[in-house]
Amino acid sequence: MTTTTATHPMAKYLRPGSEVTTFCPGCGDGVIAHSVLRAIDADGADMDDFVFVCGIGCAGWIPSPYFNADTLHTTHGRTLAFATGVKLAKPQTQVVVISGDGDLTAIGGNHLIHAARRDLDLTVICVNNRIYGMTGGQVAPTTPEGVKTATTPYGAEGRPFDLCRLVEAAGASYVARWTTAQPRFITRSVQRGMAHKGFAFIEVMTQCPVQFGKLSGEGSAVHMHEIMADRSVTLRQAEALDPADLPDKWVVGELVGATNVGKD
Amino acid sequence: MPATVIPAEQRLLQGNVACAEGALAAGCSFFAGYPITPATEIAEHLARELPPRDGVFIQMEDEIASVAAIIGASWTGAKVMTATSGPGLSLMQENLGYAVGTETPCVIVDVQRGGPSTGIPAVPSQSDMVQVARGSHGDYETVAFAPSSAQEMFDLTVRAFDTAERLRTPVFLLADAAVGHMREIVTMPAQACAGVNRRVASVADNGAARFLDEQVAPMPLFGRGLKAHVTGSCHDEAGMRNVVDAEALDHYVRRLSGKIRRVRDDLVEVASGDTEDAEIILVGWGLVGRAAQAIATRARQQGQRVGWVRPITVWPFADVELVSLCREAKRVLVLENNMGQMLPYVQAAVGRYSEVDGLSPRILGALHRPTDVLEAMAA
Numbered sequence: 087m088t089t090t091t092a093t094h095p096m097a098k099y100l101r102p103g104s105e106v107t108t109f110c111p112g113c114g115d116g117v118i119a120h121s122v123l124r125a126i127d128a129d130g131a132d133m134d135d136f137v138f139v140c141g142i143g144c145a146g147w148i149p150s151p152y153f154n155a156d157t158l159h160t161t162h163g164r165t166l167a168f169a170t171g172v173k174l175a176k177p178q179t180q181v182v183v184i185s186g187d188g189d190l191t192a193i194g195g196n197h198l199i200h201a202a203r204r205d206l207d208l209t210v211i212c213v214n215n216r217i218y219g220m221t222g223g224q225v226a227p228t229t230p231e232g233v234k235t236a237t238t239p240y241g242a243e244g245r246p247f248d249l250c251r252l253v254e255a256a257g258a259s260y261v262a263r264w265t266t267a268q269p270r271f272i273t274r275s276v277q278r279g280m281a282h283k284g285f286a287f288i289e290v291m292t293q294c295p296v297q298f299g300k301l302s303g304e305g306s307a308v309h310m311h312e313i314m315a316d317r318s319v320t321l322r323q324a325e326a327l328d329p330a331d332l333p334d335k336w337v338v339g340e341l342v343g344a345t346n347v348g349k350d
Numbered sequence: 351m352p353a354t355v356i357p358a359e360q361r362l363l364q365g366n367v368a369c370a371e372g373a374l375a376a377g378c379s380f381f382a383g384y385p386i387t388p389a390t391e392i393a394e395h396l397a398r399e400l401p402p403r404d405g406v407f408i409q410m411e412d413e414i415a416s417v418a419a420i421i422g423a424s425w426t427g428a429k430v431m432t433a434t435s436g437p438g439l440s441l442m443q444e445n446l447g448y449a450v451g452t453e454t455p456c457v458i459v460d461v462q463r464g465g466p467s468t469g470i471p472a473v474p475s476q477s478d479m480v481q482v483a484r485g486s487h488g489d490y491e492t493v494a495f496a497p498s499s500a501q502e503m504f505d506l507t508v509r510a511f512d513t514a515e516r517l518r519t520p521v522f523l524l525a526d527a528a529v530g531h532m533r534e535i536v537t538m539p540a541q542a543c544a545g546v547n548r549r550v551a552s553v554a555d556n557g558a559a560r561f562l563d564e565q566v567a568p569m570p571l572f573g574r575g576l577k578a579h580v581t582g583s584c585h586d587e588a589g590m591r592n593v594v595d596a597e598a599l600d601h602y603v604r605r606l607s608g609k610i611r612r613v614r615d616d617l618v619e620v621a622s623g624d625t626e627d628a629e630i631i632l633v634g635w636g637l638v639g640r641a642a643q644a645i646a647t648r649a650r651q652q653g654q655r656v657g658w659v660r661p662i663t664v665w666p667f668a669d670v671e672l673v674s675l676c677r678e679a680k681r682v683l684v685l686e687n688n689m690g691q692m693l694p695y696v697q698a699a700v701g702r703y704s705e706v707d708g709l710s711p712r713i714l715g716a717l718h719r720p721t722d723v724l725e726a727m728a729a
Contacts, residue, residue: 101577134575139422151579151590156572158425159581160418161448167415171422171430172572174406175380179426179573197418200411 096123099133101154108147110219112299112307114266114292118213119148121269121290122184125276136180137172141165141189144220144294145213148184163193166201169208177207180280187214187228191247195227202256202285209279209286212249215294223297233302249289254342259284261342265291265314268338275340282343291336360537365503366391366433366530369459369523370399372507373431375543378457379405380428382419384412384438387471388527389461392433413438417445417458424454425580427550427571429511433459435527436478437468439485446520447486448582450606453561453569455514455548457507458482459523461530464715473715474528476636479691482522483665489603491610493617494522494665498640500534506662512546513617517609518566524664526687528717529637551576559587562605564612610666619662620671624650628657630727631676631704633696634685635661638718642685645723656727664692669699677703683726684708685718 097105109115126133134156138149142162150159160168165185173181183190190198190212201208217235218224224237228249232241250261260282262275272290279286293299293310304310318338319327327335363371370392373381381400383393393409400407406423410416413434420430434442439460449456460482464473483492493513495506507523514521549568551560553575560570560578567587570578579589584602592598610617621639624646625631634642639660646658659675661668676682682704684693693708700706709726711718 101579134573134577137425137572150581154577156425156576156578157580158422158572159579159583161444161582164414164418164445167410167418168422170408170410170415171380171382171419171424172426173422174408174419175423175428175430176426176573196411197415200415 096120096127099123099126099154101151104152107152109144110296112293112295113144114215114294115145115148115213117266117269118145118184118211118272118290118292119152121272122148122182122211122276123153124273125280128273129277129280131180131280136182139165139169139172139181139183141185141194143186143189143218144215145184145186146189148213149182163189164197165189165194166197166208166210170201170204170206173206173208181208182280183208183210184213187212187216187249188218188226191249192227198253199256202253202258202287205257205259205284207283207285209276210288211276212287212289213292214249214289215292215298216246217294217298217301219294219297223301230302235301250287250341253285253287257285258287259343260286260340262287262340263289263291263336263338265318265336265338266293267311267315267318271338278340284343360535362533363500363536364391364531364533365497365500365525366461367395368500368503368536369433369507369525369530370395371538372504373457373511374399374403375504375539376508376511377429377543377545378431378511379403380420380423380430381406381432382408382410382416382423383432383434384410384416386413386435386438388463388530389433389435389459391530392459392461413441414445417442417449417456420456421445421449421452421454424456425572425578429455429515431457431459433461435461435463435471436465436475436481439478439481443486447488447490449520450486450490450492451582452580453518453567453606454520455518456520457510457514457523458520459507459525462524462526470715472527472531474526474637474687475715476526476638476687477691478524479664479688482524489607491607492522492665493517493519493610493663494524495662496524496636496639496664497529498637498660499529500532500536502662503529504536504538508543515546515548516566517613518548518569519610522665524636526636550574561585561589562587562602564605564608566609614666617663617666618668618671620659620668620675621662622659622675623657625657625659625675625679627655628679629655630681630683631657631659631679632683632685632723633659633661633672633676633692635664635692638685638687641717645718645720648720649724649727654727667695667699669695672696672699673703676700679704682706683723685723687711687714687717689714
C-alpha cells in the first residue's frame with residue numbers, strides 16, 4: 087500500500103520545521119497567515135524582498151517563525167517603530183507588519199498614530215480578536231462594552247476603539263477592514279496594501295474562541311464566524327442603515343484610499 | 351555609507367557636536383532620536399549632516415521608538431546611533447535589552463543630567479552609571495565609555511561604533527552635561543577612521559551559527575536571502591525560539607555575557623598618573639576624573655604623594671586595573687558627581703588592600719572644589 091501526502095499550496099512559503107503551529111483550535115490566525123501568503127503568491131513576489139515585523143501576542147507568531155523570510159519579532163508594542171527603522175534604512179524592502187490589537191493599539195498606540203501620520207510605506211495587518219488571548223483573556227481597548235474578561239469581571243467599561251477611523255484621522259492613506267469570514271477579501275486588501283505607496287492599514291476581525299468566545303458568550307469558532315458574517319456590512323449598506331443600529335455592525339471593505347491603490 | 355574623510359584640522363567644538371562628528375567619522379548612517387536636554391545638539395547636528403551624506407535622520411515620537419528604529423535599521427546593515435539623557439534612557443531600557451538579546455550593534459549616547467525623575471535638565475551629573483549596566487531586566491553585560499573632554503567625545507564615539515560592530519552589542523557613551531556642553535579644541539583625524547565593520551553571514555555558510563557565538567557570530571542581515579529569524583525571546587544559534595527549556599535560557603544568557611567577558615581586557619582602558627609611590631590615589635571618571643587629575647597634580651606640587659586614576663571604560667568595570675594601580679596605596683578616594691555609584695565597585699576590587707572611601711561634591715551637580723578634596727585627603 088502506498089500513501090501520498092498532499093502538500094499545502096502555501097507550504098513553500100513556510101519556514102522548514104515549522105509545520106506545527108502554536109495556535110489554539112479554532113483560532114483565526116491560520117486563516118490570516120493563509121490570506122497573507124495567498125497575496126504574496128498571487129503577486130508572484132519573492133519572500134526575500136520582505137521583512138515581516140511583529141510584536142508580542144498570538145498574532146506575532148503568524149510570521150515568526152512560520153514565514154520563511156526575514157522576520158523581526160520585536161518587543162511588545164514597539165512593532166511599528168522597529169518597522170520604521172527597517173523601512174527608512176532600506177526603502178526597497180517590502181516591510182509588512184502583522185500583529186495584534188493589544189500590541190499595535192494599546193501599548194503601541196502612540197507608535198500607531200505616528201506611523202500613520204508619517205504615511206510611511208508600510209503594510210500593517212492588525213489582527214483584532216478584541217481581547218488579550220495569549221495572557222489568558224484580559225480586556226483590550228477593542229473589547230466591546232460590558233464583556234466580562236479576566237480583568238473586567240464586572241464588564242468592560244468604555245467604548246472600544248474604531249481602529250480604522252483612528253488611523254484614517256491620523257493620516258493613513260489606505261485603510262480596510264475585513265473579518266476572517268472573508269479571507270479572499272483579506273488577500274485582495276493585502277495585495278493592494280503592498281502595492282500602495284504609503285501607510286496601508288488592514289484590520290482583520292478574527293475569532294478567539296478559547297478566550298473571547300468563551301468570555302463573551304459568542305461561543306465556538308463556527309458560531310463566531312457566523313456572527314462576524316452577520317455583523318459585516320459594506321459602506322453602502324451602512325449608509326442605508328439606521329445610525330442607531332450601526333454600533334452593532336462592522337463596516338467592512340476598503341474604507342480609505344481604494345482609488346489610490348497602485349499610484350505613487 | 352563610506353566613512354567620512356575629515357581633513358586634519360583642529361576645530362573648536364562643543365562636546366555634543368564632537369560626538370556627532372565622531373559618529374560621522376565612524377560611518378554612522380542612521381540616527382533616530384527625541385529632543386532632550388542636555389543631549390539635543392547631537393540630534394540637531396546630525397539632522398543637518400546626515401541627509402547630504404545619504405544618511406537618515408528621524409525624530410521619533412519618543413525614546414522607546416528611537417531605539418526601536420535604530421535596531422531595525424541596524425538589521426539592514428546601517429551603523430546606527432541615538433542620543434538621550436537620563437529620562438530618555440529610562441524609557442529605552444526594554445529595547446536596549448532587546449538589542450543585547452538579538453546582538454544588534456548600536457551606539458547609545460547618554461549625556462547625563464541631574465535626577466531622579468525630571469530633575470534638572472542641564473546640571474551635570476554622573477548618576478546613570480549603574481543604569482546603563484543594570485537598567486534593563488535580565489542578566490547581561492554592557493560596554494560603556496566615559497569621555498572627559500570634547501576630544502574624547504569624538505574619539506570615544508568612534509571607539510563605541512567600532513566596539514558595537516565588533517561585538518554585535520549596544521555600546522554606551524556616558525558623558526555628562528558639562529562634557530556635552532563644553533567647547534574645546536578637537537583634533538580631527540587626518541584620514542577617514544579605519545572603521546570596524548560587523549561580520550555578515552552569507553547564504554553559503556548556511557548552518558553556521560548566526561547568534562550566541564562567544565567569538566561573535568556573523569550577522570544575518572535583512573535583504574540578503576538569509577531568512578533571518580530575529581527574536582528577543584530565548585533562542586538558539588540559528589535564532590530559533592526556545593521558550594520551554596531552562597537549559598536553553600542558561601545557554602542564551604551565558605553566551606551573551608561570555609561574548610563581552612572574554613574580551614574584557616581589550617575593552618578596559620584606564621588613564622592614570624603618579625600612582626607608583628602614591629599614598630593616596632584619587633579615582634574619578636568622566637569630567638570628575640579630569641578634576642581628580644588636576645587636584646592630584648596640585649597636591650604633588652605641594653609635596654604630597656598623590657596619584658590619580660580615571661577609568662575611561664566604565665563597563666566592563668576596571669577592577670583588575672584598579673587593583674594593579676592602587677594596591678600599594680594607603681587610601682583610595684573615589685570622587686564622583688553622584689552619591690557614590692562607582693564607589694561600591696572600587697571597594698569590592700581594592701578594599702582588601704587599601705582604605706576606600708568616596709567624596710561627592712559639596713553641591714551635587716557642581717564640580718568638586720579642590721580645597722574640599724585636599725581637606726578630605728588630610729582627614
